[in-house]
Amino acid sequence: MDRVRVGIVGVGNIATLNVPGYLAHERAEVAALCDPRPDVLERRAREWGVAKCYSRVEDLLADDGIDAVEVLSPTPLHAEHVLAAVAAGKHVSCQKPIANSVADARRMIAAARDAGVTFRVTENCCHYPPLRKARDLVRAGAIGTPTVVRIKTVVGRTDSEFQANLDPSGYGWRFDARSPGGHLFDDVMHKYAMALWLVDAHVRSVQAVVRTGPLFFEAPTVALWEYDRDDLLGIMEVSYAPDMFIRSDHFGADEFFEIQGTSGFLWVTRLCGQLHDLPPLVLYEEDGRRSAFADLDATYDGSFRRAAADFVDALVGGHEVDLAPGTALEALQLAFAVYAASNERRPVDPSGIETAVSPAGWPPGPEKLRRDVEQMFARESARAARLARPGA
Numbered sequence: 001m002d003r004v005r006v007g008i009v010g011v012g013n014i015a016t017l018n019v020p021g022y023l024a025h026e027r028a029e030v031a032a033l034c035d036p037r038p039d040v041l042e043r044r045a046r047e048w049g050v051a052k053c054y055s056r057v058e059d060l061l062a063d064d065g066i067d068a069v070e071v072l073s074p075t076p077l078h079a080e081h082v083l084a085a086v087a088a089g090k091h092v093s094c095q096k097p098i099a100n101s102v103a104d105a106r107r108m109i110a111a112a113r114d115a116g117v118t119f120r121v122t123e124n125c126c127h128y129p130p131l132r133k134a135r136d137l138v139r140a141g142a143i144g145t146p147t148v149v150r151i152k153t154v155v156g157r158t159d160s161e162f163q164a165n166l167d168p169s170g171y172g173w174r175f176d177a178r179s180p181g182g183h184l185f186d187d188v189m190h191k192y193a194m195a196l197w198l199v200d201a202h203v204r205s206v207q208a209v210v211r212t213g214p215l216f217f218e219a220p221t222v223a224l225w226e227y228d229r230d231d232l233l234g235i236m237e238v239s240y241a242p243d244m245f246i247r248s249d250h251f252g253a254d255e256f257f258e259i260q261g262t263s264g265f266l267w268v269t270r271l272c273g274q275l276h277d278l279p280p281l282v283l284y285e286e287d288g289r290r291s292a293f294a295d296l297d298a299t300y301d302g303s304f305r306r307a308a309a310d311f312v313d314a315l316v317g318g319h320e321v322d323l324a325p326g327t328a329l330e331a332l333q334l335a336f337a338v339y340a341a342s343n344e345r346r347p348v349d350p351s352g353i354e355t356a357v358s359p360a361g362w363p364p365g366p367e368k369l370r371r372d373v374e375q376m377f378a379r380e381s382a383r384a385a386r387l388a389r390p391g392a
């Protein structure tokens, strides 16, 4: 194949970050879009100059002018859409989380393998140059043997144009029983994937405390895991700081990654937000030397463009795809193991999870959501009043 004709399934919020990489790639063509919402479909088709539009996935998949699909539909539909695309002989890239259950993820992987098509999970973190370089450095032994992986995620508020333009309807399916969990299942899936991908290791046991926060947030959360090597542990923290401003061009969130090795450290910052003014990757070596990789592209949207380009390049050039669906499946098991460990207050082996696990109290009922929204508005009004005070 020397040119890839891509069909986009779902043109909601994240499509605005995922599709530009296909539009810009010289070996790709965005051949068709599909979405059941005619107004959104028409607007995106106009913005991106795409002539063919479908309101039903089966019609897009019956189009012989499409070689591959990018699945950007709500997560509860991933299994159905990926299985149908694979059955139609299309190569598939599907946004994270791979699926709502481990059994579905296994079916998707097996179906793609049997059909002989390429299947990858769209994980923009794999295409964020500071994380990619960090992984290369770990593999090259730059910090000796990794001993502790620490990942921190914080959600706050921001004033980015991207966030202000998000369509709130994209949050409906995330807050109810169509999803097995909230923020830890959704955004934090990236961090679970990185915990596995950065050190090329598997997790054999998880302990965690997950607290219920407002809306769909599950914070504060602290999880601790053992990898399949006795000398390597992982720690993850997730916090929600609704009154804290985060500099960001996109979502009001940020994350930091730290890999400690027997002879050095790696620090990766500035993925989604810019809380720190640090270079996006810093290497600390055994002799105390510090190298800052300040020239790496640390833009969030750049990681999505590279993710799209890499899928096209993999189809054209035949190289391995990231994120491999097997790792995405393990990330899903890790997410469910964190919920199970907190629910049951005991260590859990993620490899034993074959279905889905939800956190205690999930999904939030309408009464709780109403209270959370009221509190959010009250906080916003109090902040506006504080800022309006003379001298503020």
Ligand SMILES: NC(=O)c1ccc[n+]([C@@H]2O[C@H](COP(=O)([O-])OP(=O)(O)OC[C@H]3O[C@@H](n4cnc5c(N)ncnc54)[C@H](O)[C@@H]3O)[C@@H](O)[C@H]2O)c1
Pocket (backbone or CB within 6 Å): 009, 010, 011, 012, 013, 014, 015, 034, 035, 036, 037, 040, 056, 057, 072, 073, 074, 075, 077, 095, 096, 097, 122, 124, 167, 169, 170, 171, 186
């Ligand atoms: N950083 C990231 O990589 C990132 C960020 C946000 C979302 N995501 C993932 O992207 C996916 C989409 O999230 P979103 O925030 O864009 O949601 P969204 O609801 O804004 O967009 C989903 C789109 O799919 C459309 N859709 C619904 N049913 C469909 C069907 N049967 N066929 C085709 N289209 C259909 C909806 O109309 C909507 O336009 C999710 O899996 C989510 O986890 C990833």
